[in-house]
Amino acid sequence: MSSPVSGNLWRNWSGLASATAHRVAAPRSAQDVVQAVDRARASGLGVKMAGSGHSFTDIAAPEHTLLRPEELSGVVEIDRAAMTVTALAGTPLKELNLSLERLGLSLHNMGDIAEQTLAGATSTGTHGTGGVAAGLSAQLAGLEMVTGTGELLRATPEENPDVLDIARVGLGALGILTSLTFRVEPLFVLEAHEEPMGWDEALARHDEVVAAAHHVDMYWFPHTDRTMVKQNVRTTLEPGEQQPPGRLAAWWEDEFLSNTVFGGLVKALDRAPRAVPAVNQVTGRALSERTYSDLAHRVFVTPRRVVFREMEYAVPREVGLDVLRECRRVIDAHDWRISFPVEVRTARPDDVPLSTAHGRETLYLAFHTAAGTDHTDYFAGIEPILRAAGGRPHWGKLHTMTAADLAGVYDRWEDFRAMRERLDPDRVFANPYLRRVLGD
Ligand SMILES: Cc1cc2nc3c(=O)[nH]c(=O)nc-3n(C[C@H](O)[C@H](O)[C@H](O)COP(=O)(O)OP(=O)(O)OC[C@H]3O[C@@H](n4cnc5c(N)ncnc54)[C@H](O)[C@@H]3O)c2cc1C
Structure with missing residues (x-):
């Protein structure tokens, strides 16, 4: 994966957005992420996990601490009975595709590139075309994340289903994803x-x-x-x-x-x-x-x-x-x-x-x-x-809409805001883009 981070400088693929982080870390485990979030909360300074920088906006721009995705990569669980595969959140989509191919499995649908990380792609609602589900997020069967209060939380249809429901497209505003579980199909x-x-x-x-x-x-x-x-x-x-x-x-x-x-x-x-x-x-x-x-x-x-x-x-x-x-x-x-x-x-x-x-x-x-x-x-x-x-x-592409405008086109808007209030009450994950599209 070509990295959007060089030293303390974060810069996106299109070159339209950049930011300088005060601190950069590359977590290797969910516990490392918990520590980074605890530290951010204690200092009152924000933390942001970057994907591969393929959003055209500053949605991933850090204000203080930047977490790099590279060390949180790889498939961790295959459940052939349930036909699900779990991978770490920083795994590039192209690596998941290759791993699935070796296992005789496939995602149902995807967009037109595979450079993105799983967390980055799902967090912005990345989609392909047609199929039963065009979006990657609609193919999610579970996720694990560290919330803004430092809690490591697993969300599946059985465990915290209300979190799974909303956090599938989370804009990086609800928590730092550590792993994602996708429904898969036989390779086709x-x-x-x-x-x-x-x-x-x-x-x-x-x-x-x-x-x-x-x-x-x-x-x-x-x-x-x-x-x-x-x-x-x-x-x-x-x-x-x-x-x-x-x-x-x-x-x-x-x-x-x-x-x-x-x-x-x-x-x-x-x-x-x-x-x-x-x-x-x-x-x-x-x-x-x-x-x-x-x-x-x-x-x-x-x-x-x-x-x-x-x-x-x-x-x-x-x-x-x-x-x-x-x-x-x-x-x-x-x-x-x-x-x-x-x-x-x-x-x-x-x-x-x-x-x-x-x-x-x-x-x-x-x-x-x-x-x-x-x-x-x-x-x-x-x-x-x-x-x-x-x-x-598209949450990762250029637009000028604000929270007031967006409230009018999403009927579950207030449910998302309530979930954000619950999972990130101190706005540890906020940045200028999120303030514009979500307000406060
Ligand atoms: C050449 C190109 C082709 C594209 N094709 C398509 C397409 O076909 N369909 C489509 O819908 N989109 C497409 N996109 C847009 C792209 O899929 C999205 O912008 C996607 O978010 C990029 O993923 P990323 O890994 O680069 O994430 P980034 O852009 O780096 O980050 C996106 C968001 O995810 C958050 N994030 C990253 N990691 C985590 C984590 N672990 N936990 C919580 N939040 C996290 C970031 O903080 C940020 O909020 C394309 C973009 C490019 C440049």
Whole structure:
């Protein structure tokens, strides 16, 4: 895992947020975490555990003590009867995926990278697309954490179920997670079909395509009529029978076109933004139709080496495509030059109180700029459309909502605040981001 911490400096992946910690420690056990929290409480100074720094916001920024995740890593328990696997909270998702693969097991669903730590990913509601549950938090069967009062607490459906209910997306505000238990499935193979589609066809057929494939991810190239629709379907192939893209084809599509050429173009376009629409036409055309199959986690995850900034909102699915059309209208009416595609994903309703997909069919709309490009006009132009639709911002991505705004889009908001009052009454885990989104 590339670490967001160097000496006392914490800096996130996109380079947009940084902070200097007064003290840095790397706990090796839950007891080490208890000691760090006791020390923070006694001194009245805060403590924050960082993940891999892949949130675009300052949600993980320490104010005083920073705990690094690296030593709290690895699978600790496999329960084949219950089909659950427990791993330490700092385990990178990609290491869990490999361990599960060796055990003949798999997560049900995940996002498009696997660099994040388990605690970081679940704490911000990280999600993929489609499936029975799109979010990682909805796949949790238990967790262990150290609360703001220094108590080591286990939460399962039998033990402290009210804590499990709420702490699955905890924003790092309720406690420091020490281990997480995921429900798992037998290892399975997905067939991926990537298909360029015109804007009108992609929107007209979106519901049909989502109904037919287990996981659908759509990319629209701004300033063009081009989209790329990725449909992943569960197959009856046994692990070992999959047909991944040849090494050359994989390198060409995933590494060369999607990272090397795209990265070079993005840098060049920063200097010549007028060329963006023409280049987007070419990029949209260069990605060709292809079909391959592979183990699920290898299909879900794509290398992302071009650094970017991102805002993503979850809007109600029934208005989602109209919201996307309105976003396109606003993009077309402005002079912005947007070199990154807009990503569209779906989620079934889940029951995690602060999950962006809580209680409703969801369409996720994600907007990006290159890391070196000022995103403010673009995101400020789009965000009101997403907010007017009752949108909920991804907790780890850029947005401007505050506690007062968020209270209106989450019906379990007060339950979360009450749990925070109970688990972290002295606000040992507070930082500027949490003060903005949770208040006091
Ligand atoms: C290239 C890229 C691709 C991405 N793709 C997706 C995607 O497909 N879907 C999606 O939903 N999101 C995606 N994200 C967002 C990302 O999944 C989230 O921002 C996630 O939180 C990052 O995890 P992390 O380990 O880097 O956590 P960090 O960003 O380091 O921390 C996030 C939060 O978790 C808290 N935390 C960390 N460890 C603990 C602990 N042990 N106990 C309690 N709290 C803890 C931190 O304090 C902080 O509040 C992507 C981000 C990037 C940069």
